[in-house]
Amino acid sequence: MRHHRFDPRDLFSLQERMNRLFAEAADRRAGASDDEGEIEHADWIPAADIYEDEREYLLALDLPGIRREGLDVSLDEGRLVIRGERAAAEGLRARRAERPQGRFVRTFSLPDAVDRGAIAADYKDGVLLLHLPKRNEQQGRRLKIDVR
Numbered sequence: 001m002r003h004h005r006f007d008p009r010d011l012f013s014l015q016e017r018m019n020r021l022f023a024e025a026a027d028r029r030a031g032a033s034d035d036e037g038e039i040e041h042a043d044w045i046p047a048a049d050i051y052e053d054e055r056e057y058l059l060a061l062d063l064p065g066i067r068r069e070g071l072d073v074s075l076d077e078g079r080l081v082i083r084g085e086r087a088a089a090e091g092l093r094a095r096r097a098e099r100p101q102g103r104f105v106r107t108f109s110l111p112d113a114v115d116r117g118a119i120a121a122d123y124k125d126g127v128l129l130l131h132l133p134k135r136n137e138q139q140g141r142r143l144k145i146d147v148r
Contacts, residue, residue: 082106
């Protein structure tokens with residue numbers, strides 16, 4: 001009988017997989033709130049990382065092989081929506097196909113602290129970076145309004 005030594009990286013890997021499953025389920029639920037009441041069709045879901053510092057949130061999506069012109073990034077009622085498509089190689093028959101193809105959609109709910117008018121996007125080396133600046137402290141604070 002072989003004993004498997006516990007490696008903390010195994011737990012981290014499992015947590016990462018669970019986080020992705022929950023994020024994908026949340027994305028599908030968010031799509032269900034559209035006017036049509038239907039989930040937008042997606043053939044695959046690109047991996048995303050979200051970072052934060054005191055100035056901004058940074059959203060990074062892995063989109064290798066996607067043409068910049070084919071990316072659609074929009075803001076819809078507090079939701080950031082990224083759409084696009086990876087087409088199959090024309091005229092070639094795949095002997096092995098591991099990379100996902102077809103349409104993708106990712107939806108992210110924006111925190112109230114994001115300055116929606118200052119969102120910027122960069123696409124380089126197959127990674128889409130979305131800069132989501134935070135509002136100034138004065139704008140984000142609650143103001144007391146006196147009733148006269």
